[in-house]
Amino acid sequence: MSKVLIAVDMQNDFVDAALGTKEAVAIVPAVCEEIQKDYDLVIATRDTHQEDYLDTNEGKHLPVVHCVQDTQGWMLNEDIEKALKERTSFQIINKPTFGSEELVQVLKDYDEEEPIESITLIGLCTDICVVTNALLIKTAFPEIPVMVKADCCAGVTPETHEAALKTMQMCQIEII
Numbered sequence: 001m002s003k004v005l006i007a008v009d010m011q012n013d014f015v016d017a018a019l020g021t022k023e024a025v026a027i028v029p030a031v032c033e034e035i036q037k038d039y040d041l042v043i044a045t046r047d048t049h050q051e052d053y054l055d056t057n058e059g060k061h062l063p064v065v066h067c068v069q070d071t072q073g074w075m076l077n078e079d080i081e082k083a084l085k086e087r088t089s090f091q092i093i094n095k096p097t098f099g100s101e102e103l104v105q106v107l108k109d110y111d112e113e114e115p116i117e118s119i120t121l122i123g124l125c126t127d128i129c130v131v132t133n134a135l136l137i138k139t140a141f142p143e144i145p146v147m148v149k150a151d152c153c154a155g156v157t158p159e160t161h162e163a164a165l166k167t168m169q170m171c172q173i174e175i176i
Contacts (some may be wrong), residue, residue: 001117002041002110002114002117002120003040003041003117003118003119003120004039004040004041004042004043004107004110004120005037005039005042005119005120005122006044006055006103006119006120006121006122006123006133007034007035007042007045007080007123008045008121008122008123009067009123009125010028010031010077010080010123011045011046011047011067011076011077011124012072012073012075013066013067013073013074014041014047014066014067014124014125015028015124016077017066017073018064018066018073019064019066019125021156021157023154023155023161024124026154027151027152027154028077028079028080029079030081030149030151030152031083031114031122031152032079032080032082032083033151034122034152035080035083035084035087035090036083036087041091041110041114041132042087042089042091043089043092043093043103044076044084044093045093045100045123045129045133046074046076046093046094046095047095047129047164048067048074048094048096049065049066049067049068049074049096050068051068053065053066053068057144058097069094074166075165076092076110091106091117095129097148098128098132098133099129099132099133099135099136100133100136100174101136103133103136104137104140107119107137107140111141116141116144116146117145118144118146118147118176119141119146120147120149121133121137121146121149122148122149122152123152124154125153126150126153126154126164127156127160127161127163128147128151128155128156130164131164131167133170134146134168134171134173138172146173146174147173147175147176148165148176149176150165150175150176153165
């Protein structure tokens with residue numbers, strides 16, 4: 001049985017650039033520490049947009065250009081990238097929207113080869129991409145414990161972070 005860690009969108013634009021917050025900056029050391037723990041599979045996601053972001057549905061609702069592929073803002077935070085590279089292996093998934101069907105498929109494929117014991121999510125933003133992916137994963141794996149480490153996540157605001165944690169808890173995602 002294997003343990004999986006998913007580090008959601010720990011990118012420059014979410015940490016300390018276009019959409020960064022002091023709370024996001026504050027979790028970086030804890031996220032780096034978590035990445036170094038004894039997980040069998042570590043996956044990092046990257047929110048990935050194109051130059052036409054403002055013309056997309058998301059761009060119309062959140063008109064702040066961010067995470068445009070191959071820009072500095074799209075890159076993983078340098079401390080996070082260093083922590084990932086210190087592992088023997090990790091995987092990166094680029095996702096064009098909040099939740100990632102590709103992430104779920106990668107987990108399903110992995111589970112067929114190496115049964116998953118638990119899935120832990122950390123990262124940004126608790127109230128958008130973390131909650132979306134946690135719910136997708138819980139839906140795909142209803143019998144596998146899905147956990148979110150609250151101290152390794154930050155939301156758009158502290159209030160929406162807490163609201164997202166409550167939502168996930170109500171959907172039987174363990175908040176640790």
